[in-house]
Amino acid sequence: MIDLLRTRLRQGFRTIPVPQTSADLPERFRGRPALDASRCVDGCRECIERSPTPFIRIGPEGVPEIDAGSCLFSPEEVASCPHGGIWYTRDHQMATATREALVSETGVVHLARALDEKSRRLFGRSLRLRSVVAGSCNGCEGELVALGNVVFDLSRFGVQFVASPRHADGIVITGAVNTNMLEALRKTYDATPDPKLVIAVGACAISGGPFRGSPEVHNGVPDDIHVDLWIPGCPPHPLTILDGLVRLLGRMEMGKSVKSVE
Amino acid sequence: MSSFDQVDLSNRRAMPWNAVPRERPDQFRETVAGAVAAGWRIASLFGMPEGAGAGETSIVAILANDVRAQLGAVTTLVGDRYPAISRDCSQAEVFEREIxxxxxxxxxxxxxxxPLRRHPADHIAAARVAPPVSRDEYPFHRIEGDEVHQVAVGPVHAGIIEPGHFRFNAYGERVLSLEIALGYQHRGVERLLETADRTRAVLVAESIAGDTVIGHAGAFCGAIEALARSRKTPRAQSIRGIALELERLANHIGDLGAIAGDVAYAPAAAFFGRMRGECLNLLMTLSGNRYGRGLVRPGGVGFDLPPGMASEMVDRLERLRAELAPVSGLMFRSSSVQARLEGVGVVPREHCERLGFVGPAARACEVVRDVRHDHPYGIFRFVQIPVATAWAGDVFARALVRWLEVQRSIEFICRQARSLPIGDAMVPCGELAPNELAVAMEEGWRGEIVHVVVTDSVGNIRRHKVKDPSFHNWSALATAMTGNQISDFPLCNKSFNLSYAGHDL
Structure with a gap:
C-alpha cells in the first residue's frame, strides 16, 4: 500500500488544460494544411497530378483549393507542389460543423461552433457517445482511447463512451465505411435515440482516406447520415478531437481552470 | 525430392519468379506438408491468378526455417481445385480458406x-467465374445438449474496439468452443497495393494496421527495396530500428495498461496508459505523427534523427524507464493481479508449434521465434536484441514477455540513438526488377509480418501478399479460451490484442 501511494505521488498530476496552444507540439508535427495560391506558376497543375490524394483541387472559381478532409497529412502531399505553395502548419485545431467548411482557398477552416441553446441544454454537460468502427486501420480508435487517459481526460467535460447505442446521445464513426460494416453502422445509428449527434473522426470517415476508391469501401459516412462534427486527420491528434468536442459543447472556457494538485 | 529449400532466398531478398520450383499439385501438397513436419513454418501461402484466358492460378508457398535463417519457396499451377495441404497440415488451414x-x-x-472475410473473389483468374460469396451467412459450429447455450458478441463491441464477431458455445460459464468470424474491417488492401502508384501504395501500407505503421511500412519497403536493388544506408537502418522499437514500446506499454484495466487494477492502467502516450510522442517528435506515419519510405527514412533530437530522445527514455519500473513492480508483485493472470487463457506449446503462432503469443509458451533473431535484417544484423520468453503460455506469461521486451527495446533505442552511424537518411529507390519474387519479413510488435511481392514482365506489381501476425494468431485466442470462463474473455483477448484490420486487409 505504501508502495502504491509512493508511486502515485511520483506520477504527479498530468492532465493538460484545454485549449492548448500548438506551441507545445513538436516542430515536425503536421497540423492543418495551408495553401498560398500566389506562389502558383501559370498553368501549373503539378500538385493535382502528383498528390497521392485529392486533397488539392481546382475550385469553381478556377483557383486551387485545399480540402483538409481528404488530406492524409503525409509529407508526399505537400511535396507535390514544386513551388512551396502548400505546407503543414502546426495548428491542431481543424474540426468543423460542415463538410464544406473543411475546404478553402488558404487552408483556414471555419472551426465548429457551439451547438444551439436547446442542444447544449441536452448535451452540454453530459454527452454519451457510442463508437462505431467501419473499415478503419485502428489508428483513429487508438487516439479515441487515448482521450480517456489522464493527460487528455475527456470525461472532465462530461463526455463518455458507452457500451450500447441505446445509452448514447450520439455516435462517433471511424473508418472508410466498408460494405461489410454498412449494415451494422446503420443499425447502430437507428438504435441511437433522437435527437442524436454524429461525429466523423479521421480522413477515412470523411472521404475514404487511403482506401478511397476501393470497391470494398463507400468513401466515408454515407450522405444520408447527417454529420454534426467533422474531425480531419490520419489519425487526428487527440487534441484535435478534444478541441472539436469542446467547441461543439461550448465548453471552451471550462477546461482552462485545470490546476495541479501538487 | 523437392528443391524448395535450394532456392536463393532469404529475408528481404528477391529471386527470379521462374526459378521458384514448380511442382504438380499433389507433389506440392506433399512438399509443403513434409516441410512443416520437418520443422519449417508456413510464412505465407497464397494464390496468384495467371495470364488471361487459361483460367489458371499459381499457388505459392513461402516456407521459413527459423533455425537456419533460411526461406524456401515452391509453387504449383492449378485450375479450379487442388488437393488441400491442410488435410494433414493444420498451419495451412487459414491460408487455404483465404485462397x-x-x-x-x-x-x-x-x-x-x-468464409474468412466475406468478400467477392478479387484475385480470380480472368476466364473463371467467381463463386458467389454470401456476406451475411456464416455456418457457425454448434454444440448440442441440455444447458449448452450460444453467446454471440459483435461485430459492434462495447468499447472503442474494431469490429469482429465472436460466437461461444458454453456450458454454464465454461466455454466449450469459441469461433471467431472476421472480415468486418475488409477494405480491399491488397488490390489497392497492387494497383496504386508507389507514392500512394506506401500510404496504404501504413494503414494496413494503424497501430503497426512502422512494422507494415518496413515490410512493404523491404520488399520494394529488394526488387529495386536499393541499398539503404546504415543510418537509415538504424533509424528504422529505433522507430520499430518505439512502436513496440508504445503498444506493449499500452497493452500492459489494458491488461491491468481488465483486472480492475486501476493505478497501473492509468500510469501505463499515460506512458504509452509518451512513446507515441517520441515517434511524433521524430516523424511528425504519433504513429510514425511518413517516416519509413522506400530507400530509407523520410526524417533524419539529428544529434540534438537523439540526445533528447535518450533523456526522455531514461526518464520513462525510471517511471516504468515501479509501476510494473506494483502490478506484477500484487497478489490480486497475479491471481487473475496466472493459469488463465493457456496456449499449450504443442498448439503453438502445430498452428505456427508468432510474436509474444508464441514466446509466452517458450517458443523462441522472433524475426529480428531468426531472420535478421537491417540494423538487427549488427545489433541483437535477446529474445524474451516465458513458459506458462497464460495471460501472465504474455504480459511478462511484453514487460521484458519493453526493457530491452528501451536499451536498444538508447544505444542506437547514442551512436547513430553517419550518412544519408534516404537514397532514392529505382525501378523494380521484372519477373521477380521478393519476401520481406519484419518483427512487428505483434509478431512476424510478411510481405511477398511478385512483379510482371515490365516491373509492375502483379501480386502483393500481406500477412499480418494476427492472421496466424487469431486461432490462438480460440485455443486459449477453451475451458475458461466467458467472463475471462476480455482479459484473454487483451493479452493477445490482435488486429482486426491487419487480418481483414
Missing part, C-alpha cells in the same frame, strides 16, 4: 472451408 475466397479455387479435403 478459396480470394481466388475462387477449392482446396479439396479442407477440414472447414468457412
Amino acid at each position: 478459396a475466397e480470394q481466388c475462387g479455387v477449392t482446396p479439396e479435403g479442407h477440414p472447414g472451408l468457412t
Whole structure:
C-alpha cells in the first residue's frame, strides 16, 4: 500500500488544460494544411497530378483549393507542389460543423461552433457517445482511447463512451465505411435515440482516406447520415478531437481552470 | 525430392519468379506438408491468378526455417481445385480458406472451408467465374445438449474496439468452443497495393494496421527495396530500428495498461496508459505523427534523427524507464493481479508449434521465434536484441514477455540513438526488377509480418501478399479460451490484442 501511494505521488498530476496552444507540439508535427495560391506558376497543375490524394483541387472559381478532409497529412502531399505553395502548419485545431467548411482557398477552416441553446441544454454537460468502427486501420480508435487517459481526460467535460447505442446521445464513426460494416453502422445509428449527434473522426470517415476508391469501401459516412462534427486527420491528434468536442459543447472556457494538485 | 529449400532466398531478398520450383499439385501438397513436419513454418501461402484466358492460378508457398535463417519457396499451377495441404497440415488451414475466397479455387479435403472475410473473389483468374460469396451467412459450429447455450458478441463491441464477431458455445460459464468470424474491417488492401502508384501504395501500407505503421511500412519497403536493388544506408537502418522499437514500446506499454484495466487494477492502467502516450510522442517528435506515419519510405527514412533530437530522445527514455519500473513492480508483485493472470487463457506449446503462432503469443509458451533473431535484417544484423520468453503460455506469461521486451527495446533505442552511424537518411529507390519474387519479413510488435511481392514482365506489381501476425494468431485466442470462463474473455483477448484490420486487409 505504501508502495502504491509512493508511486502515485511520483506520477504527479498530468492532465493538460484545454485549449492548448500548438506551441507545445513538436516542430515536425503536421497540423492543418495551408495553401498560398500566389506562389502558383501559370498553368501549373503539378500538385493535382502528383498528390497521392485529392486533397488539392481546382475550385469553381478556377483557383486551387485545399480540402483538409481528404488530406492524409503525409509529407508526399505537400511535396507535390514544386513551388512551396502548400505546407503543414502546426495548428491542431481543424474540426468543423460542415463538410464544406473543411475546404478553402488558404487552408483556414471555419472551426465548429457551439451547438444551439436547446442542444447544449441536452448535451452540454453530459454527452454519451457510442463508437462505431467501419473499415478503419485502428489508428483513429487508438487516439479515441487515448482521450480517456489522464493527460487528455475527456470525461472532465462530461463526455463518455458507452457500451450500447441505446445509452448514447450520439455516435462517433471511424473508418472508410466498408460494405461489410454498412449494415451494422446503420443499425447502430437507428438504435441511437433522437435527437442524436454524429461525429466523423479521421480522413477515412470523411472521404475514404487511403482506401478511397476501393470497391470494398463507400468513401466515408454515407450522405444520408447527417454529420454534426467533422474531425480531419490520419489519425487526428487527440487534441484535435478534444478541441472539436469542446467547441461543439461550448465548453471552451471550462477546461482552462485545470490546476495541479501538487 | 523437392528443391524448395535450394532456392536463393532469404529475408528481404528477391529471386527470379521462374526459378521458384514448380511442382504438380499433389507433389506440392506433399512438399509443403513434409516441410512443416520437418520443422519449417508456413510464412505465407497464397494464390496468384495467371495470364488471361487459361483460367489458371499459381499457388505459392513461402516456407521459413527459423533455425537456419533460411526461406524456401515452391509453387504449383492449378485450375479450379487442388488437393488441400491442410488435410494433414493444420498451419495451412487459414491460408487455404483465404485462397478459396480470394481466388475462387477449392482446396479439396479442407477440414472447414468457412468464409474468412466475406468478400467477392478479387484475385480470380480472368476466364473463371467467381463463386458467389454470401456476406451475411456464416455456418457457425454448434454444440448440442441440455444447458449448452450460444453467446454471440459483435461485430459492434462495447468499447472503442474494431469490429469482429465472436460466437461461444458454453456450458454454464465454461466455454466449450469459441469461433471467431472476421472480415468486418475488409477494405480491399491488397488490390489497392497492387494497383496504386508507389507514392500512394506506401500510404496504404501504413494503414494496413494503424497501430503497426512502422512494422507494415518496413515490410512493404523491404520488399520494394529488394526488387529495386536499393541499398539503404546504415543510418537509415538504424533509424528504422529505433522507430520499430518505439512502436513496440508504445503498444506493449499500452497493452500492459489494458491488461491491468481488465483486472480492475486501476493505478497501473492509468500510469501505463499515460506512458504509452509518451512513446507515441517520441515517434511524433521524430516523424511528425504519433504513429510514425511518413517516416519509413522506400530507400530509407523520410526524417533524419539529428544529434540534438537523439540526445533528447535518450533523456526522455531514461526518464520513462525510471517511471516504468515501479509501476510494473506494483502490478506484477500484487497478489490480486497475479491471481487473475496466472493459469488463465493457456496456449499449450504443442498448439503453438502445430498452428505456427508468432510474436509474444508464441514466446509466452517458450517458443523462441522472433524475426529480428531468426531472420535478421537491417540494423538487427549488427545489433541483437535477446529474445524474451516465458513458459506458462497464460495471460501472465504474455504480459511478462511484453514487460521484458519493453526493457530491452528501451536499451536498444538508447544505444542506437547514442551512436547513430553517419550518412544519408534516404537514397532514392529505382525501378523494380521484372519477373521477380521478393519476401520481406519484419518483427512487428505483434509478431512476424510478411510481405511477398511478385512483379510482371515490365516491373509492375502483379501480386502483393500481406500477412499480418494476427492472421496466424487469431486461432490462438480460440485455443486459449477453451475451458475458461466467458467472463475471462476480455482479459484473454487483451493479452493477445490482435488486429482486426491487419487480418481483414
